[in-house]
Amino acid sequence: MIAAPAMPPATQPSAGDSAATDASALYMRAVAAVQDSGKPSTSWLQRQMGVGYNTAAAWIEQMQQDGMISTPDHLGRRVMLGEGAPPPRPAPEQQMQIPVELPEKFRTADDRLRLLIERVERLEEEKKGINDDIREVFAEMKGTGYDTKIARMILRLRKMRPDDRAEMEALLDAYKAALGLS
Known part of the structure; x- marks a missing residue:
């Protein structure tokens, strides 16, 4: 019986190599997803790839080290760098100019608005x-010696309808009796 030639140690398949290849393939899929969407967000990547937060965060950090995405700004947002970046927005055209002199039909509305x-x-x-x-x-009431907090309470009571005030006072008396304050 002829034995199969032994493979060099570096090329022999092992369980660790399989996991490393799977992780590398997942990372490449994550890179493609981020480049396609233009959303370098850990939570977005976590939802899209169905992985845990730590895995998605590690991928985002690796993409940052690889120069694909920026460092987070003061709010934690990142942007795409290089080829994967979305095209810059064109500069806005000249802003709409509002005429200084309004037509006659708008002057009455203009005058009315100014008056209001x-x-x-x-x-x-x-x-x-x-x-x-x-x-x-x-301030004068306080200077005379009256308690301004009580005066404000009296003002509130005087604004109330008599039946509402009576109901509130009855409830207050009931609560005070229940707590032994009366």
Whole structure:
């Protein structure tokens, strides 16, 4: 019986070589997927290839070392570099210019808009003035010795409808009794 010639150790098949070839083939598929899609994202690659996060992250890191994708920016996003990169967007054409002088049919709407905006501005100024006046009244109240928190509570109670106020006070009394506060 003639024995088969022995293969050199480097060419003898082993379980590790099979796994390495499979891993290399998967990595090449991952590279192709990222180049085709232009999405160098770990989570996207993980979903597309059906692998775990660590495997996808290792592939992304390897692609970065191979110069195919950029390092992550401050938000963690990466972009394609070189041949796999999507083509740059063309520069926007001249921005649309709004005519300074509007046609006659739009002038009435323009005047109306300006009047409404000026009215809102006046009301904002009045509101600021009223808020300043209210602040002064509370400062005077505090200077006289009254508790401003209680005064604000009284203002809220006075704004309520009487039946709502009675219901709230009944609930408050019930809760206080349940907790032994009354």
